[in-house]
Amino acid sequence: MNTSQQLSPFNGPGPCLRDRGESKIIAQIRETLSDATLPSPFGMGDDCAVLPLSAELGPLPSGLATVDALTLGEHFSADCPPALAGRKLVHRNVSDIAAMGGRPEWALLTLLSGGGLRLSWLDAFIGGIRDAAIECNMRVVGGDVSALPSDLFSSVLTVHGSAQTPILRSTARVGDTIWVTGSLGGSLWGHHLTFSARVEEGVWLAQNVPISAMMDISDGLAKDLPALIPKGLRAELELAKIPVSKAALQKAANEPGLALHAAFCDGEDYELLFCTPPHTHNWLALWQQTFPQTALTAIGQLVSADNKSAATTSLLFNASTGTPLTFANGYEHFRSN
Amino acid sequence: MNTSQQLSPFNGPGPCLRDRGESKIIAQIRETLSDATLPSPFGMGDDCAVLPLSAELGPLPSGLATVDALTLGEHFSADCPPALAGRKLVHRNVSDIAAMGGRPEWALLTLLSGGGLRLSWLDAFIGGIRDAAIECNMRVVGGDVSALPSDLFSSVLTVHGSAQTPILRSTARVGDTIWVTGSLGGSLWGHHLTFSARVEEGVWLAQNVPISAMMDISDGLAKDLPALIPKGLRAELELAKIPVSKAALQKAANEPGLALHAAFCDGEDYELLFCTPPHTHNWLALWQQTFPQTALTAIGQLVSADNKSAATTSLLFNASTGTPLTFANGYEHFRSN
Numbered sequence: 001m002n003t004s005q006q007l008s009p010f011n012g013p014g015p016c017l018r019d020r021g022e023s024k025i026i027a028q029i030r031e032t033l034s035d036a037t038l039p040s041p042f043g044m045g046d047d048c049a050v051l052p053l054s055a056e057l058g059p060l061p062s063g064l065a066t067v068d069a070l071t072l073g074e075h076f077s078a079d080c081p082p083a084l085a086g087r088k089l090v091h092r093n094v095s096d097i098a099a100m101g102g103r104p105e106w107a108l109l110t111l112l113s114g115g116g117l118r119l120s121w122l123d124a125f126i127g128g129i130r131d132a133a134i135e136c137n138m139r140v141v142g143g144d145v146s147a148l149p150s151d152l153f154s155s156v157l158t159v160h161g162s163a164q165t166p167i168l169r170s171t172a173r174v175g176d177t178i179w180v181t182g183s184l185g186g187s188l189w190g191h192h193l194t195f196s197a198r199v200e201e202g203v204w205l206a207q208n209v210p211i212s213a214m215m216d217i218s219d220g221l222a223k224d225l226p227a228l229i230p231k232g233l234r235a236e237l238e239l240a241k242i243p244v245s246k247a248a249l250q251k252a253a254n255e256p257g258l259a260l261h262a263a264f265c266d267g268e269d270y271e272l273l274f275c276t277p278p279h280t281h282n283w284l285a286l287w288q289q290t291f292p293q294t295a296l297t298a299i300g301q302l303v304s305a306d307n308k309s310a311a312t313t314s315l316l317f318n319a320s321t322g323t324p325l326t327f328a329n330g331y332e333h334f335r336s337n
Numbered sequence: 338m339n340t341s342q343q344l345s346p347f348n349g350p351g352p353c354l355r356d357r358g359e360s361k362i363i364a365q366i367r368e369t370l371s372d373a374t375l376p377s378p379f380g381m382g383d384d385c386a387v388l389p390l391s392a393e394l395g396p397l398p399s400g401l402a403t404v405d406a407l408t409l410g411e412h413f414s415a416d417c418p419p420a421l422a423g424r425k426l427v428h429r430n431v432s433d434i435a436a437m438g439g440r441p442e443w444a445l446l447t448l449l450s451g452g453g454l455r456l457s458w459l460d461a462f463i464g465g466i467r468d469a470a471i472e473c474n475m476r477v478v479g480g481d482v483s484a485l486p487s488d489l490f491s492s493v494l495t496v497h498g499s500a501q502t503p504i505l506r507s508t509a510r511v512g513d514t515i516w517v518t519g520s521l522g523g524s525l526w527g528h529h530l531t532f533s534a535r536v537e538e539g540v541w542l543a544q545n546v547p548i549s550a551m552m553d554i555s556d557g558l559a560k561d562l563p564a565l566i567p568k569g570l571r572a573e574l575e576l577a578k579i580p581v582s583k584a585a586l587q588k589a590a591n592e593p594g595l596a597l598h599a600a601f602c603d604g605e606d607y608e609l610l611f612c613t614p615p616h617t618h619n620w621l622a623l624w625q626q627t628f629p630q631t632a633l634t635a636i637g638q639l640v641s642a643d644n645k646s647a648a649t650t651s652l653l654f655n656a657s658t659g660t661p662l663t664f665a666n667g668y669e670h671f672r673s674n
Contacts, residue, residue: 046506047436047552048401048498064385067445067495069483099384108404110493112449142402148489149410156447156481158404158495166387215384 007121008078010114010151017122018115025145028119029111032126036133037140038106049108049141061162066096071154076193082121084193086128086155092218093159094136094197095270099216101206102163103199104136109143110158114151125155136199167206167274172213172228176275176302178235181294184221184269185262186247192268201291202272209283214274220267222327226315228275229302236319237300245269264327275302344458345415347451347488354459355452362482365456366448369463373470374477375443386445386479398499403433408491413530419458421530423465423492429555430496431473431534432607436553438543439500440536441473446480447495451488462492473536504543504611509550509565513612513639515572518631521558521606522599523584529605538628539609546620551611557604559664563652565612566639573656574637582606601664612639 010016017025030037070089072078090107097104109129111122133140138159148154181198198216205211217224221242229235244263252259287296300319314324347353354362367374407426409415427444434441446466448459470477475496485491518535535553542548554561558579566572581600589596624633637656651661 047433048403048439048503050399050401050437050503050505062387064387065443065445065479065495065497066385067447067479067481067493069447069449069481069493071449071483071485073486074484096384100387102385106402108402108495110404110406110447112406112408112491112493142404144404144406144493146406146408146491147411148408148491150487150489152485152487152489154449154483154485154491156404156406156449156493158402158445160402160497161385166385169383 007082007118007124009072009082009118009121009153010078010116012118014118014120016115016119017113017117020119022145028123029126029145032123033130033140036130049106061164062166064097064100064102064161064163064166065158066093067156067158068093068096069154069156072152080193082124083128083131086125087132088193089155089157090129090132090136090138091195091197092270093157094138094199095216095218097159097161098197098199098202099214099272100163101165101167101202101211101214102161103203104138104159104161106139106141106160107133108158109140110156111143111145112148112152112154112156114148114153116151117153136197163206165206167211167214169213169215169227170230172230172233172275172302173277174233174302174304175278176212177278177281177298178225178228178237178273178275178300178302179296179298180217180221180243180271180273181296182269182271183243183245183295184217184248184264184271185245185259185266186251187245187266187268189247189251191245191247195270197270198272198294201294204287204290205272205274208286210277210280212275212277214272217269217271217273218267220265220269221273222264222316222325223267224273228273229315232305233302234305234315234317235300236303236317237325238319241297241299243295243297261327264325344419344455344461346409346419346455346458346490347415347453349455351455351457353452353456354450354454357456359482365460366463366482369460370467370477373467386443398501399503401434401437401439401498401500401503402495403430404493404495405430405433406491406493409489417530419461420465420468423462424469425530426492426494427466427469427473427475428532428534429607430494431475431536432553432555434496434498435534435536435539436551436609437500438502438504438539438548438551439498440540441475441496441498443476443478443497444470445495446477447493448480448482449485449489449491449493451485451490453488454490473534500543502543504548504551506550506552506564507567509567509570509612509639510614511570511639511641512615513549514615514618514635515562515565515574515610515612515637515639516633516635517554517558517580517608517610518633519606519608520580520582520632521554521585521601521608522582522596522603523588524582524603524605526584526588528582528584532607534607535609535631538631541624541627542609542611545623547614547617549612549614551609554606554608554610555604557602557606558610559601559653559662560604561610565610566652569642570639571642571652571654572637573640573654574662575656578634578636580632580634598664
């Protein structure tokens, strides 16, 4: 796999997509995917992938499915090593499976590209997908290669997984403690390309902790946390406890307050955000023993919204002062203002 | 639903994507999808869709999955009614499920777009998806909305289905008869926007006929049929029997030979192409009774490739003359030459 930083998607020497027929492109992708795909009829090469049944016995787990795009110029830049872009496509999708307490099983890959895409760049991108898929114990069983009318590149991965009991977003209750794994902010300085989806953590939490609700943080705590707050409740956050990443702290060296803003609003953290009922912290020592490298922080709790909060649209409050938090509302795609 | 032909994706009055936040866009899509989606946790609104289990009892059917993109400027033009574009996205994916003898069950929808996309156009596009999904008895259970760095629009649909016994492409044998449903060629003159995936026909064939192999025709008979021909065999086709569509005949009025070329190479026919073992034609009367509107034609058979065919790369031969057919090899994406 070539991860050379010199590879650029639409510039430089070597053959490009329009120099090959579709069948040869697909054959090359299949070869590069190697152990990350399955032989026919479970893999590529027919009208559909026939889905391999989970070998697990016992009660049938629930199926899970998610899809996410990764676009040049939006989610990674032209100078990003293609293998890291491929890795990111896999892990950001698998992060959604982890956020339900599930494990990924198989995926379908769609590539959309202008004809000028360098084949060497594409091969390194697919190599990154292969390595990440194997790392996540997932197989790429099918897909589609499709033309765009200009030299843009986008990729779409659909991931299917399963969970014994999927943990939803909508089931938190009053009095719940709010937790977050890892640290937040400054992802653009590297983490967004190198993070690993928290699959083992998510499965462990679903099995060992009375989780009431869970999600992953992709657009930033400020935008994502409200999705965990049922109607009539609000979150009171202890700002001093928010785990700010080293990258956000460094980025903010000369501007106090900016680091915390980054932790709330940068997005692409891909950490788990979840709630537990009151008086159920006795699992914490076991977590620290099982995941000594992964920080876990209680950042606040869910309380009843009173009249005071009716005057604001914010669902997030400073626990010390009782005032609403007025961060910009996370990352919104398409917004120009 | 507004299907006005005046709607243009990136021009004209009214708000566009970048005038809305992502959450409002998704809420609108969810509302427009209406009966074509499912309530949480089986529908949109969480990290993943939880997949509703098939209610069927008896032996578990095989799962099927397929994905296909539909891009403005590639698969439909800016003056195409958006509801028809949405319809096409659904039916071209479902056609792959039909080609395995299966039925569609649920889908994930990804939209990739520049911020200038008119919301009225998008709403009509989603309305077309909704109507087609309901027609196909399929639910859209999740998806992703993602930005493109310029004013292009693409959509990607992943469809999951099931079949009691999936019919593969790779299992044809020597002596098999080759059949095709409907008629071929000239799809660009309308059929590519209005066809219905042959779901009932595919399921009926899988249940009532000893099909040895099946696929759908998306890139044209010339390119697709070779995928049904096992190594060491070739197809001998009776050219006079190829069912040429009215559109291809009209298009070719002044150029003899062109109509047949269109039937082989135009693509986007979305008809079923399948093989049956010798001496198993007794089901034909029952077909005609069940699907009186759908033509079914035996167009040739699979024979052993002899030395003569080793001199050509063609797998398709004229049954009358014994000479290889030298049509251009169907529709190849990306090719500039």
